[in-house]
Amino acid sequence: DVKVTQSSRYLVKRTGEKVFLECVQDMDHENMFWYRQDPGLGLRLIYFSYDVKMKEKGDIPEGYSVSREKKERFSLILESASTNQTSMYLCASSYPGQGGFSGKYQETQYFGPGTRLLVL
Amino acid sequence: QKEVEQNSGPLSVPEGAIASLNCTYSDRGSQSFFWYRQYSGKSPELIMFIYSNGDKEDGRFTAQLNKASQYVSLLIRDSQPSDSATYLCAVNDSGGYNKLIFGAGTRLAVHP
Numbered sequence: 001d002v003k004v005t006q007s008s009r010y011l012v013k014r015t016g017e018k019v020f021l022e023c024v025q026d027m028d029h030e031n032m033f034w035y036r037q038d039p040g041l042g043l044r045l046i047y048f049s050y051d052v053k054m055k056e057k058g059d060i061p062e063g064y065s066v067s068r069e070k071k072e073r074f075s076l077i078l079e080s081a082s083t084n085q086t087s088m089y090l091c092a093s094s095y096p097g098q099g100g101f102s103g104k105y106q107e108t109q110y111f112g113p114g115t116r117l118l119v120l
Numbered sequence: 121q122k123e124v125e126q127n128s129g130p131l132s133v134p135e136g137a138i139a140s141l142n143c144t145y146s147d148r149g150s151q152s153f154f155w156y157r158q159y160s161g162k163s164p165e166l167i168m169f170i171y172s173n174g175d176k177e178d179g180r181f182t183a184q185l186n187k188a189s190q191y192v193s194l195l196i197r198d199s200q201p202s203d204s205a206t207y208l209c210a211v212n213d214s215g216g217y218n219k220l221i222f223g224a225g226t227r228l229a230v231h232p
Contacts, residue, residue, distance in 0.1 A: 031218045040128070042224030043164075043208070050217050058219075090163055094218050107152045107218045109210075111163040 003027070004112035006091055011117045019078040021115050023091030031094045032074035033109060034058075034066065036087040043090065049074055081119045089115045122147040126209055126223035133230055139196040141207050141226050146190070149214025150221075153185055155194045156208040158225065164208055168194065199230045 007022035023032065033048040035058075045058030047066040055066050063085060067075045074093075078085055092109040123146045133139045141155075152171055156164035170176045170183040170192070182195040192211070196203055206225040213219035 033219075040224065043222040045219065048217065048219065056217065107212045107220065108154065108166055108169060109218075109220055111165070114163045 004091060004093055004110050006089075006112040006115050008115050009113060011115055013078075013081050013117065013119050015082060015119060017078075017081045017119075019081050019117070019119075021076040021078075021089055021091075021117070023074045023076070023093075023112055024072050025074075025093040025110070025112075026072065027093065027110075028071065029093035029095055029110075030071070031109075032068065033092040033094075034064075034074070034076045035090045035092065036060070036085075037090055037114075038087050046076065083119050085117065086119045087117060089117055122213060122215075122221050124209055124211055124221050124223035126207075126226045128224060129227040130229045131226055133199050133228070135199060135201060135230055135232050137199050137230075139199045139203065139228055139230070141194040141196075141209075141228065143192045143194075143209030143223055144190055145192070145209075145211045145221070147211060147214050147221065148190065150211040151214070152212040153183070153192045154210040154220065155181075155183060155192075156210060156222075158206045158208060160205075196228075199228075201230050201232055204228055204230050 004025045034046045035043045049055045049068040065077045091112040094109045125144045155168045158164045168183045176183045180197045184193045208225045209223040210220040
């Protein structure tokens with residue numbers, strides 16, 4: 001079974017603090033993703049990584065950065081937390097695939113339990 | 121901007137009925153299609169994926185795909201109160217990197 005874990009289920013931070021959210025997967029997946037989920041807006045991709053030390057911006061990268069020093073670990077960093085970053089943060093991982101239509105299971109993303117972040 | 125559209129609901133069905141959830145997508149190059157279920161306060165979990173036009177059945181769930189119409193649907197037969205959740209449709213981004221494009225989800229409520 002694929003297991004994706006996130007460092008915290010609930011987090012309360014103050015405006016201006018630097019916040020670290022960590023995600024670990026145990027299935028040797030190459031791709032990892034960070035999303036935020038807000039009511040009515042669905043899942044929005046913040047950043048993703050397709051290999052160690054490789055990262056790509058998603059749709060809403062402003063105010064965030066990421067780090068992938070080891071294959072199993074993908075960290076999301078809020079450089080200076082703001083109240084509009086209050087949200088549910090979800091990490092996911094998937095197999096690499098070959099790009100485009102790459103066959104069974106390879107694009108399936110497996111999600112961690114999520115971190116509900118409140119910025120005061 | 122590539123998009124996946126879903127009716128937000130709530131879709132309310134009586135226990136034992138068939139629930140029909142629909143999704144349209146804009147990326148004509150998409151080849152893989154997924155349905156995730158998300159209970160309130162929890163993370164999404166995969167329930168079905170489909171790659172080929174037509175129907176794919178798994179227990180009480182049937183996914184239907186029509187690539188020409190860019191339309192995906194999920195049927196839940198014999199709906200149970202435990203099926204009450206938000207259902208997210210996702211399609212692969214043909215631009216690569218195994219990205220998925222998610223819809224905002226349809227909330228399903230199954231009442232006894």
